[in-house]
Amino acid sequence: xxxxxxxxxxxxxxxxxxxxxxxxxxxxxxxxxxxxxxxxxxxxxxxxxxxxxxxxxxxxxxxxxxxxxxxxxxxxxxxxxxxxxxxxxxxxxxxxxxxxxxxxxxxxxxxxxxxxxxxxxxxxxxxxxxxxxxxxxxxxxxxxxxxxxxxxxxxxxxxxxxxxxxxxxxxxxxxxxxxxxxxxxxxxxxxxxxxxxxxxxxxxxxxxxxxxxxxxxxxxxxxxxxxxxxxxxxxxxxxxxxxxxxxxxxxxxxxxxxxx
Numbered sequence: 001x002x003x004x005x006x007x008x009x010x011x012x013x014x015x016x017x018x019x020x021x022x023x024x025x026x027x028x029x030x031x032x033x034x035x036x037x038x039x040x041x042x043x044x045x046x047x048x049x050x051x052x053x054x055x056x057x058x059x060x061x062x063x064x065x066x067x068x069x070x071x072x073x074x075x076x077x078x079x080x081x082x083x084x085x086x087x088x089x090x091x092x093x094x095x096x097x098x099x100x101x102x103x104x105x106x107x108x109x110x111x112x113x114x115x116x117x118x119x120x121x122x123x124x125x126x127x128x129x130x131x132x133x134x135x136x137x138x139x140x141x142x143x144x145x146x147x148x149x150x151x152x153x154x155x156x157x158x159x160x161x162x163x164x165x166x167x168x169x170x171x172x173x174x175x176x177x178x179x180x181x182x183x184x185x186x187x188x189x190x191x192x193x194x195x196x197x198x199x200x201x202x203x204x205x206x207x208x209x210x211x212x213x214x215x216x217x218x219x220x221x222x223x224x225x226x227x228x229x230x231x232x233x234x235x236x237x238x239x240x241x242x243x244x245x246x247x248x249x250x251x252x253x254x255x256x257x258x259x260x
Contacts, residue, residue: 061227066238070226074235075138079157079215080165082126083136089254091125091135092235094142094223097152097172098179099231105244106173121247129254139169141219142231151207152179153216155189158206162198171196 095102129135143149159168193203234241
């Protein structure tokens, strides 16, 4: 009888201790998962991922090749293009100026520790292929961040009316954080236009008249029709490449196309 009382006494005092220990172990395990799987491993990009959360997240088929008719549609009738018309390679980018991954691809990444070959993909493509006559480059709008993104895209085309589309394109990505935060978007767009010496009256008039609204909407619809569901998405002679990829991934596809 005394042994039973002692055993009961032991169970009574040890059970709360075991429960407490289990809670502590679970808490420490949870902290480990957060820190090493969800924190330090992706922490530098956390803000960027949050910013892009409004973009479509449907799975995309990497490496898919468009049909001839689809290729013709995305490679013709465009406003923003650089390079020779007869270049053997055509690169089409579906992008938008508020997309953080698109800014990363262009070279204005907010993560200073990122290797340089991942920061300057766009510049390397332009230098090695577009400037040498091997490729032409087309930018098409895919505004996933709503009306604000559309207005910014319109401003780029207004700059293009003064033959400064690409300079303004680069400036918009450089100033992406300001574009996110501003409460006076039109004022900021006009300020940026003045930084590259655009005619302010002509630029403001173009922006106010919504001259390029249909161009932007047509680009978006075209992107959807060829399977674009997020930004940036690229087509290299019709072959699909999704995301802010390192230069080596572009080079592999482009060089293979040039070798054919």
